[in-house]
Amino acid sequence: MDNHTPELEELIKQFSKLPGLGPKSAKRIILKLINNKENMIKPLAKSLASVYKNIIRCRDCGNLKAINNKCICEQNINSYDKICVVENLADMWVIDSSNIFKGYFHILGGTLNPNENYDQKNLLIDSLVKRIKRNNLKEVIIATSATVEGQTTAHYIEDAIKSNKIKISKLGQGLPVGGEIEQLDDGTLISAFKNRVPVSSD
Ligand SMILES: [Zn+2]
Missing domain, CATH: 1.10.8 (Helicase, Ruva Protein; domain 3)
Known part of the structure; x- marks a missing residue:
């Protein structure tokens, strides 16, 4: 052969x-x-x-778009008051198909690696801050994985957005340690969204 x-x-x-x-x-x-x-x-x-x-890939929201068309993030401004921040497209797809969340998505395009000096040049974090302001958002739900990288990324995002006086929450109980969002079944995902916990700001 x-x-x-x-x-x-x-x-x-x-x-x-x-x-x-x-x-x-x-x-x-x-x-x-x-x-x-x-x-x-x-x-x-x-x-x-x-x-x-x-x-x-759209530089504002991280979603895929046709090169000559406006991205969905430019079309539906002021439709929702929540935004869900995920690591990648696959995560968005599982959350979207579970119907637990109605709002905007923001796709970071990966996670921060704690061993690489928080190199965030490829992650769409600055554009998240801009989208929060532009859309007058009330809540940011950080739906990164329960891995070291996912949680490192979540902390970094909290720091980047907390000065916006916005409600920040993270997926709650039910999310297994080390669990990646795209691997979760609907039941686990729905419970993690319902039990999302506010992130204390200091
Ligand atoms: Zn976009």
Whole structure:
């Protein structure tokens, strides 16, 4: 099985990097694609090229948007009074589909690493502060994971926004230690939202 052409080797290598796929399942997918060149490879290549060209991350809210369109965060100003801060898109998707939260989302794009001198250059924290002011928000719910990185990030955000005299809360009981938001089931997530705890400001 290891006498693939370089093109196929490269494709297997790329697919093997995807979450949940190892070389074995990557080969199975590629075999399926090769056997359906016109019906599967062509539209897939077109769709990937289009996403590569047209989809970017919004610098204000962290969500994905089409390059020529306004982001959802620019369209629905003053619709809600709460904002939920998450680490990544997957976290937003699980919270959104649980229907526990109605409000804006803010996607940081990762967490702070406590070992790397709180390097926050890639996280959208400054733009969070701007969005809070612009939208007259009343509450910020910090929904970072119950990991060391997630909690470090939460503290950093609290410090960055507390001068705005806004209610800050964090997800509460029910969130397992070390738990990542995107792994939680709806029940746990809903209870963590309902039992969210105010962050004491000093
Ligand atoms: Zn946006």
